[in-house]
Amino acid sequence: MDNSGTKRPIRVGLLNFEPLRVAGFSEILAARGAFEARATQLTDLVRKPQFDVLLIALTDVGLTCEMLSSLRSRRLRLRALVMGAPLGDESISVLIGAGAKGWLEDTSTPEQILQALHVVIRGSIWAPRRILSRVVDRAFGGKPVSAEIQRAYFTDREREVLRQLVMARSNREIAQALSLREQTVKAYIARMMRKVGVGNRIALSMQAGEVEPGQQEEQEPPLSI
Secondary structure (H helix, E strand, C coil), X not given: CCCCCCCCXXXXXXXXXXXXXXXXXXXXXXXXXXXXXXXXXXXXXXXXXXXXXXXXXXXXXXXXXXXXHHHHHCXXXXXXXXXXXXXXXXXXXXXXXXXXXXXXXXXXXXXXXXXXXXXXXXXXXXXXXXXXXXXXXXXXXXXXXXXXXHHCCCCHHHHHHHHHHHCCCCHHHHHHHHCCCHHHHHHHHHHHHHHHCCCCHHHHHHHHHCCXXXXXXXXXXXXXX
């Protein structure tokens, strides 16, 4: 909220998009009321970060990864969504490993774009569940995201709960998936937050979501979200 008590819109930065697409995104998001979108440049982001979430047009996977790594190295806590032509699972995993909080195809509908923005704003990752599962498995396979996650010892059940949490599932959904009581799920999440030293589930999810890319695993059957 601003000083007058009015809730300000969510600020979306549009990076590397052509002017026509910038105009289209701005119109679509403005029509929803809760968003305000405008074009930006990498130099502006580094000098004066002013966006809640960043939507990046993919031109090249390698170059986009370098850009994401550059933003991370400057400790800019920007939540970035990458959008482009269809990619394979490994390329999407590499983008998420470099710091992207989600992946959208160019053919995504306005409703899908809005849903992705809301998920990323909450601190989770927007990607197919097979990708999220791979990302979390890699984090627990020796490539954790942070010193806090690296030092924390999680039980097998806590890891199962964390996998579900990173997939942006609610406590009720986690409880149903793992055959637990909802109160038990809350207790597991609270215990993991204490171990990692964060104050909320969003921060815990973000800590688990930013992993380094590893070697490609055998592909799974497609699962949609």
